[in-house]
Amino acid sequence: MIPGPFSYHRPATVADAVKLLSTLGDEARPLAGGHSLVPMMKLRLASPEHLVDLHGVAGLKGIRRDGNTIVIGAMTTQHELLASDEIGKSLPILDETALLIADPQVRYRGTIGGNVANGDPGNDMPALMMTLGGSYRLEGNAGGRDVAASEFYQGAYFTALEPGELLTAISIPVPPVGHGYAYEKLKRKVGDYATAAAAVVLTMAGGKVATCQIGLTNLAETPLLAEDAAKAVIGTSLDPATLKKAAAAAEAIMSPAADARGPVEYRKHVGGIMVMRALQRAAGRAS
Amino acid sequence: MAKTHITMKVNGAEVEGLAEPRTLLVHFIRENLSLTGTHIGCETTHCGACTIDIDGMSVKSCTMFAVQAEGSDITTIEGMASADGSLSALQEGFRMMHGLQCGFCTPGMILRAHRLLQENPSPSEEEIRMGISGNICRCTGYQNIVRAIQYAAAKINGVEFREAAE
Numbered sequence: 001m002i003p004g005p006f007s008y009h010r011p012a013t014v015a016d017a018v019k020l021l022s023t024l025g026d027e028a029r030p031l032a033g034g035h036s037l038v039p040m041m042k043l044r045l046a047s048p049e050h051l052v053d054l055h056g057v058a059g060l061k062g063i064r065r066d067g068n069t070i071v072i073g074a075m076t077t078q079h080e081l082l083a084s085d086e087i088g089k090s091l092p093i094l095d096e097t098a099l100l101i102a103d104p105q106v107r108y109r110g111t112i113g114g115n116v117a118n119g120d121p122g123n124d125m126p127a128l129m130m131t132l133g134g135s136y137r138l139e140g141n142a143g144g145r146d147v148a149a150s151e152f153y154q155g156a157y158f159t160a161l162e163p164g165e166l167l168t169a170i171s172i173p174v175p176p177v178g179h180g181y182a183y184e185k186l187k188r189k190v191g192d193y194a195t196a197a198a199a200v201v202l203t204m205a206g207g208k209v210a211t212c213q214i215g216l217t218n219l220a221e222t223p224l225l226a227e228d229a230a231k232a233v234i235g236t237s238l239d240p241a242t243l244k245k246a247a248a249a250a251e252a253i254m255s256p257a258a259d260a261r262g263p264v265e266y267r268k269h270v271g272g273i274m275v276m277r278a279l280q281r282a283a284g285r286a287s
Numbered sequence: 288m289a290k291t292h293i294t295m296k297v298n299g300a301e302v303e304g305l306a307e308p309r310t311l312l313v314h315f316i317r318e319n320l321s322l323t324g325t326h327i328g329c330e331t332t333h334c335g336a337c338t339i340d341i342d343g344m345s346v347k348s349c350t351m352f353a354v355q356a357e358g359s360d361i362t363t364i365e366g367m368a369s370a371d372g373s374l375s376a377l378q379e380g381f382r383m384m385h386g387l388q389c390g391f392c393t394p395g396m397i398l399r400a401h402r403l404l405q406e407n408p409s410p411s412e413e414e415i416r417m418g419i420s421g422n423i424c425r426c427t428g429y430q431n432i433v434r435a436i437q438y439a440a441a442k443i444n445g446v447e448f449r450e451a452a453e
Contacts, residue, residue, distance in 0.1 A: 001330045001331075002310075002311070003309045005308070006308055007288070008352070008354050034352075038332075038350045039331055041309075042331070042349075051308070103335070105335060106347070109344070109346060109351070191421065
């Protein structure tokens with residue numbers, strides 16, 4: 001399987017990358033880790049005339065803490081997230097999630113920027129970014145702007161990115177010390193996309209849930225924030241009746257596709273179970 | 288499409304060649320460099336047969352373009368044995384523990400295990416199994432592949448290889 005022909009570009013700066021993307025127009029695609037795009041090109045489901053390889057742009061790499069915010073360069077790989085002490089300390093849910101993405105080889109190449117920018121409903125990081133209240137830095141010819149993850153996803157492979165814009169960094173507010181977290185992902189095998197997955201970040205006070213956010217992966221055309229489900233658990237000790245209520249509230253907003261991962265009713269049902277498991281595990285970790 | 292001149296280091300030797308941008312790294316290695324030990328299995332980034340080591344990373348060479356490897360340092364299965372032909376600990380482990388049946392997945396398994404042991408010299412059985420989760424053996428001989436990697440880890444660490452009780 002050999003991709004169609006294309007011209008290869010390797011800019012060294014964000015400005016040059018943005019200039020190339022806006023000059024070359026619709027026929028140009030940015031190339032990050034390439035583990036979504038290159039297989040699509042081999043199947044000829046994608047045939048861009050120009051690839052703008054971002055591996056030469058040093059400014060897109062790295063993880064830094066800016067006050068109470070973690071800023072992650074778009075070309076930071078899943079492997080680099082897992083190796084980062086800062087992520088392990090401040091955002092352990094990123095490690096838990098990254099380990100459930102694909103396999104070791106893919107994690108050496110796959111980037112967090114590609115994962116969130118592609119708009120694939122099966123990708124794991126987008127729901128997590130919504131759960132954490134993250135935002136994306138988009139750079140274009142006319143300048144930069146910040147878009148909240150919760151405002152970014154419009155449909156499958158359809159995002160707020162305008163033609164010629166590049167997602168350059170992700171900012172995530174650090175959750176409070178002692179927060180509980182969990183990412184529960186049901187998949188058919190290692191490396192698969194989720195049949196259903198749920199992210200939970202919460203805080204507890206006196207044995208009761210004080211704050212809670214819940215995100216859902218691959219249960220609609222876009223990642224979802226399950227706001228009613230999160231509201232249902234506030235002030236409770238996550239007793240069985242509350243967990244069931246939260247699962248039902250989450251299932252009410254799910255609209256998964258029927259595919260090889262199962263029929264709609266099954267995927268919604270296990271989606272609810274992922275929500276309950278993630279809530280329980282997150283609460284067990286909170287202090 | 289015009290070809291690009293590419294240089295890289297493969298198994299310690301500086302090599303060069305011409306390739307179109309769309310040429311996959313695995314094709315460049317097999318066809319331009321005539322190093323056919325790196326296998327092409329699924330071509331869809333699932334099976335790991337084409338795994339090589341690039342700049343300290345295990346990479347599926349069917350999912351990277353040759354032009355992207357410009358200036359990089361690559362190890363393939365042909366670079367695993369010493370110059371005098373003596374086998375590396377991993378190759379010896381696969382031989383001693385019968386870690387291969389048809390052998391098709393073996394180059395990818397060995398290159399992946401090579402990087403795994405560089406990063407984690409004493410992995411648990413679970414860590415080995417997760418570490419090779421991007422490599423598929425269609426003979427399904429995983430048990431002996433895990434033993435082969437345990438054998439190599441023990442040898443590299445200078446300890447006696449002991450099999451866990453059944």
